Amino acid sequence: xxxxxxxxxxxxxxxxxxxxxxxxSFLFFSDVRxxxxxxxxxxxVRDVTLFADREGFEAVYIPERHFHxxxxxxxxxxxxxxxxxxxxxxxRFRTAGISLPLHHPAEVVEWWAMNDxxxxxxxxxxxxxxxxxxxxILAPDHYADRRQICSDQIPIVRKLWRGESVTFxxxxxxxxxxxxxxxxxxxxxxxxxxxxxxxxxxxxxxxxGYNIFTMLYGNNLEVMARKLALYRAxxxxxxxxxxxxxxxxxxxxxLLDDRTRVRxxxxxxxxxxxxxxxxxxxxxxxxxxxxxxxxEAEKAKILDYAYERYFQTGALFGTVEDGRAIVEQAIAxxxxxxxxxxxxxxxxxxxxESLGYLAxxxxxxxxxx
Numbered sequence: 001x002x003x004x005x006x007x008x009x010x011x012x013x014x015x016x017x018x019x020x021x022x023x024x025s026f027l028f029f030s031d032v033r034x035x036x037x038x039x040x041x042x043x044x045v046r047d048v049t050l051f052a053d054r055e056g057f058e059a060v061y062i063p064e065r066h067f068h069x070x071x072x073x074x075x076x077x078x079x080x081x082x083x084x085x086x087x088x089x090x091x092r093f094r095t096a097g098i099s100l101p102l103h104h105p106a107e108v109v110e111w112w113a114m115n116d117x118x119x120x121x122x123x124x125x126x127x128x129x130x131x132x133x134x135x136x137i138l139a140p141d142h143y144a145d146r147r148q149i150c151s152d153q154i155p156i157v158r159k160l161w162r163g164e165s166v167t168f169x170x171x172x173x174x175x176x177x178x179x180x181x182x183x184x185x186x187x188x189x190x191x192x193x194x195x196x197x198x199x200x201x202x203x204x205x206x207x208x209g210y211n212i213f214t215m216l217y218g219n220n221l222e223v224m225a226r227k228l229a230l231y232r233a234x235x236x237x238x239x240x241x242x243x244x245x246x247x248x249x250x251x252x253x254x255l256l257d258d259r260t261r262v263r264x265x266x267x268x269x270x271x272x273x274x275x276x277x278x279x280x281x282x283x284x285x286x287x288x289x290x291x292x293x294x295x296e297a298e299k300a301k302i303l304d305y306a307y308e309r310y311f312q313t314g315a316l317f318g319t320v321e322d323g324r325a326i327v328e329q330a331i332a333x334x335x336x337x338x339x340x341x342x343x344x345x346x347x348x349x350x351x352x353e354s355l356g357y358l359a360x361x362x363x364x365x366x367x368x369x
Contacts, residue, residue, distance in 0.1 A: 020331045022365035024358070026052050027061040027096060027250050027339035028074065033269070036348075038073050042080075044348050048355070049084050052091050055359050056366065059092035060084070061126070061213070061248075061339050064099050066135045078111035085119045093119060096213050096250070096339070097126035097194040100157075101142040101149040102135060106168065106178055109160040113184040121185035126192030126213045127154055151204070154191060161189040192248065202227045206234025211246040213339070216314040221333045224249070228334035246336045253316040253340035254350070255323050255357035262317050267307075269345025274306050275299075316340060316358075323361045331365075 028045050036044075049060050062077035074080060081093040093115065098108060108125075116123040129150040130136065136143040159166055160180045170176035193210040195201035196217045205212050212231060216224065232242040252270065256262050278299065316323045316338070330338060340358060342351045 020328075020365065021367035022327055022331055022335070022362075023058040023246075023337040023367070024362040024365070025057055025059040025061060025094075025248070025337060025339045027063075027341045028343050029063050029065075029096075029250075029341055033345050040348075041073055041343070042083075044343065044351075045080070046084060046087065047352070048342060049091065050087060051355050053088040055355075055362075057091065057362065058337060059094045059124070059339075061094045061096035061250075063096055064102075066099075066102075066132070066138070068132065068134070078115060081115050081123070082118065085115060085122070088119075088122075090122070092122045092124055094124040094192065095126045096248075097128040097192065099130035099135060100127045100153050101130055101146040102138045104168075105153045105156045106160060106166070106180055109157055109180045113161070113180060113182050116184035116186055117182055119185075123184070123186070124190040124192065125157070126194055126211075127157075128194035154193075154208075154210075158189050158191065162187065192246075199227060199230055202231040203234040206231040206240075206245065207238045209235065209238065209240050209245070211248065213248045213250070215250040216310075220309075220313055221329045224335075225333035232334065247334060248337040248339050249330055249335045250339045250341055251314070251316045251326070251330075252310065252344055253342055253358060254346055254354050255316060255318065255320055255361060256350070256354060257319065257357070259318040259322060262319075263311070265346055265350050266311070266317060266344075269347075270310070271303060271307050272345055274310070275303055278302060278306070316361075320357050320361050323358075324364065327361065327365060 026048055028048075033041070051057075052060055062080050063074045064077050065072045065074050077095045077098065085093065100108070112123055112125060127150060129146040130143075133143060136146075142149050156166055160178070161184060163179060163183060165177045165179045167175045167177045191210045192213045193201070193205040193208075194213050195205055196214055197219065202212065212228075214224070214227075219227075228247055231245065231247070235245055236242040252266075254262050254266055256265070311317055313326075316326055327338065342354070346354075
């Protein structure tokens with residue numbers, strides 16, 4: 001920017017350079033606590049969502065999980081969203097993500113078009129292929145090809161959302177042309193693709209023009225930066241604006257006035273949370289490989305390493321200043337939005353206290369007109 005005459009003469013202060021922007025949202029994912037009823041867990045989701053709606057946060061992300069204590073209170077994200085939508089005015093409702101191979105694409109569009117109407121156009125959808133074998137009792141023939149099925153069905157969901165007719169096999173294999181109702185408010189559906197480790201997954205999302213939902217599952221922000229560079233390059237090669245896609249990064253979050261308080265608050269629940277997640281993922285990986293899961297001693301080593309790594313470099317843990325350091329690293333890596341995960345076992349009163357500190361952090365990076 002060329003300075004004005006007044007600025008050159010010292011009569012007018014030059015405008016401060018724009019601060020890098022970061023959007024903040026909330027993600028609900030697990031809540032494995034045994035000392036809270038499911039009704040209390042849903043009430044916590046409601047309270048955080050209402051806070052986010054009041055304080056200018058971007059969105060709330062709702063998962064789809066089945067048949068395991070790790071997250072299965074969210075067995076149908078459309079129902080959860082339908083409960084919260086009438087209590088809010090501006091927050092967006094997103095999925096992270098719908099396990100698309102478990103469902104008929106027309107069914108997904110019907111559910112979420114209803115929510116789009118109820119929210120006056122505040123719905124976005126994130127999709128994943130699913131990973132837990134047990135979930136696929138809902139679609140047992142889809143497990144082996146789940147990634148390809150997910151890839152094939154997202155464009156079908158988008159066509160149905162636009163109001164296009166799509167033909168599906170009906171009884172006896174007879175083709176049936178379907179247009180879904182009700183019609184959503186938004187003419188186009190914003191799509192997030194759940195990608196964590198596969199370089200090809202990041203490239204595919206870029207080529208298709210999808211946004212990305214990701215997490216530091218076995219990665220750090222330096223590794224993530226390289227993957228996001230692949231995503232931006234793929235968008236460019238597909239003729240899309242490289243910076244146009246939104247990259248959302250999930251981070252476990254607890255901010256307080258003292259780092260030691262945070263460590264005390266998260267150590268037991270976060271270790272338990274990681275163990276619960278590891279048990280499910282390791283068991284699934286062992287079945288896919290046809291081997292045995294790690295023994296208890298091996299799992300304990302994995303757990304200790306994962307806890308320290310996440311606490312130091314892979315979460316929004318500590319004070320607001322500690323949070324700023326992680327946010328700056330995320331911005332440098334190419335992240336556009338942080339989805340803050342609070343429901344990993346921390347006492348609700350402490351997690352609620354953390355909200356005020358998180359709002360202070362978000363205000364620093366809120367995009368300005």
